[in-house]
Amino acid sequence: MKNFFSENLSSMTFVFSSIVLLNALLSFSQSVPWENASLSILKMAGLVLVLFFLGYVGSYLPFHSASAYHIFNITIQLIAGFALASLLGMFSINVENLIVNGFVYILLYYLTYRIRKHRFNQLAQAINEHLGKRE
């Protein structure tokens, strides 16, 4: 559990903040009050936690390629995400909602992947610098 949070906390925070901000902007732009905002935010936090946990468990599975890992991850998370969001009453399952929320998910997944990749490359660089200093 400690490993799960240390590896994923910053990404979860980014995704959660983005979703809350998007919802707030949508509500503001449509001049529609965001009803039960506190409950919605808690549900979003739970959803983000579950999806990241699924991704964490998936990272222990052996995949032949990075693409296979991402395809598996996206598929499982989309299915679980929509199922859970529907169960929690966060949105109803229809084509428009699936497309819009699917697009938001893919965008956030891509951004999270890019941030992680950048941090990972920085880590590799830091390790090489330390190894270089050792010589």
Next chain:
Amino acid sequence: MKLNLQEDKSLKEAIIDITYNVFDRRIQRVIEIVETNNIQLKGEKDGHIHLINSQDIYYIESVDNSSFLYTELEVFEAKEKLYVLENKLEETSFIRINKSTILNMDYLDSVSPLPNYRLEANLKNGEKVIISRHYMKNVKQYLKIS
């Protein structure tokens, strides 16, 4: 306590001489550290048992319930399981880098990022091993990277 370091390229291996006025806990700790790095492991090759200095081992890999000790040019089979060897080599330069490999960090030359958040560890003898994402923290801890 003063520390004097002297380079002598004619030596085949490093010699550590400790001159002390009082044998205290600090001196004992230094000795423990040196002795820990002189651990020897038993490895079998061509039917013969060899005693291998841990400092000569590049990495240890577990394959099909057997552990293999990789030196610069040779491979020996160890009878002990990987976790037993890992415990023996605790507090040394050996760290676990994936489910089946313990790496001697003294022989790590550089790392290269791989897809799926893994690192390829390039060793000084040209070999490559994989550092998996779940063991990255061990490498960071060892190199004191935050």
